[in-house]
Amino acid sequence: MDLETPPPDLYGRPRADRFFERLTAFGDWYSPALGRPGLRRSPRRAEARGVPPLFLVVTAHRVVAEDVVELRLADPSGGMLPEWQPGARVRLTLPSGRERHYSLCGDPADRHGYRIAVRRVPDGGGGSAEVHDALHVGVRLRVRRPRNGFAFCGEEKVLFLAGGIGVTPLLPMARAAQHAGVDWRLVHTGRSAASLPFTDELRSLDPNRVEIRTDEEHGLPDAAELLARAPRGAAVYVCGPAPMLAAVQRALDASPAVSLHYERFGAAPVLNGRPFTLRLGPGGPELAVPADRSALDVAREARPELPYSCKQGFCGTCVLKVASGTPEHRDRRLTEEQRAAGLMLPCVSRAAEGETLELEV
Template sequence: MDLTTPPPDLYGRPEPDRFMRRVTAFGDRYTPALGSPLLRRSPRRAPARPVPPLQLAVTGHRTVAEDVVELRLADPGGDRLPAWQPGAHIRLRLPSGRERHYSLCGDPADAAVYRVAVRRLPGGGGGSTEIHDELALGARVTVRRPRNGFAFCAEPRVLLLAGGIGVTPLLPMAREARRLGLDWRLVHTGRTADALPFGDELRALDPARVEIRTDDREGVPTGADLLAHTRPGTAVYCCGPAPMLAAVQGALEASGARTLHFERFGAAPVLGGSRFTLRLGADGPLLDVPADRSALDVALEARPDLPYSCHQGFCGTCRVHLLAGTPEHRDRRLTGEERAAGVLLPCVSRAAEGETLVLDL
């Protein structure tokens, strides 16, 4: 039997049946894995080729708030950029070699440019400072194509809650909500009005649906304050610092909201952690990792040059090889095969009490 040709019509007619064509196409792509609930690629299908990153030029660099700059990135030859959806982010590799993730804050309908906004973090790893002070117009950067871990589901009624620079993924969501005619509202909070980017752009969408509140005028909002306009069935999208997210989570049940979608700044608090030891290299120093800190944060104190980006176990930038020890993998990226081969993401992964992890550094 020729397995590459779709079978005839289910009723024996000579022309191929459309349903069977689709079934065969699915079978060509995926074959059930014996003993596993997962689906694997069919061996008849050639493996996908790696998608190369984009090489883009900085075509815009302007201040949009206190300590916040907006970058515009475009193809040097004027080609269209890959499509994206609200909530997506890109990974920038800067001229220094540092890699950082930033949410896209432009319009998905504009295929000519990617927009991101970056807040200066003096105590960070230097990426934001490099962008603010050294990334000039015309500079070239390597950009990984858009990915989305904070997708906008376009529920009929949505509340968008932004803390400071957390407005970046929510601005495209507000545009999409307006385009689709949804019942939407956006609340943007921060220390002062000067510290909040894109205020005019937000108000231009619909001033009646946008609320901008600042700590210096109204005080730090509680979760109940932020959810005050929530009606039963509302889907809440929240992006901001950890205290803001915790406040919203604590007040969500009483608000009547249906769902909460969120994206946090940096790493989540370490939960259920134990104290363990980290050794940097087979003969390197032993470092104590407290129960409430990540292995990456401790390692960075001894080796500031270590690469990292998301702090949340999904980008893979900080991956290292494990020489010895039994880890507790807490990432959302590595495959079982990678873990078995000794790959570790120290931004989230840990070890049991008293264990020593030896990293190949």
């Protein structure tokens, strides 16, 4: 069901707004009610020292495409939010305790609200379904301040390639490129026109620079064909499913483009993996981890309540302590001190072939 956004002037007042006071009170009552008996909660991790989290309220929840909802998050008192740049993400702690990262897809100039868009993934870990079904107007959320691992560098020539919901970080980049007078193009691919969000918003930037390409009308996209649209010497920014990213990487050298920036949704394929054994706690079950699967995926089959988010080794949500065995660290988050203390990110880190890792769970 589409819900109307409150009038814009509510966000800009320097004092507390009565509407938001009522909205916050409703959220305080409603959010705990979502913790129904039997719903397992994952542990909530504190923010980095000296960087307090934000506590925001959902002020709009509307459908923007088939199985895609857009949320607007704002300060309950109408205050200004921290600045962010195109490509930034926020981490939401959902009412169940799950933590999920979502790209900001609004306008960085709008300091009174963060916008995200989430596609429902039926066979996912439950986070997208919770966003769709539980994050109604008035729900309050703990939100980590924006962080950017996919920054837009503002090159003179740019090709943006978006696969489905992968358009979310690229939309603010395209807006920034348009304002800066950059020579840019954007291709948005997806299953059908109905499944693609923000089509009208993209075209409003410059209809001559935006191409909407659907499988229904054009067939499955070919990476070399997509890259052929790049101006010579251009930088390519791509966000979408793992197969799309892999295909673009393979085809880049033969294209007019000279550099590639990308963000993937979901875990990357395991490279150079070797089979090992995972033990969940002392005397716990021993689980075989194949060469092509992650320790986290195998562990969650036995313990589905184990928390996770990015599955790429940078958010730290799935961190566990190694009780015995020697891990093979492949993450981009833990410090040497943390690794020496026995911490491990099982979404990407592994062990040597034949090794047995015992994790504290």
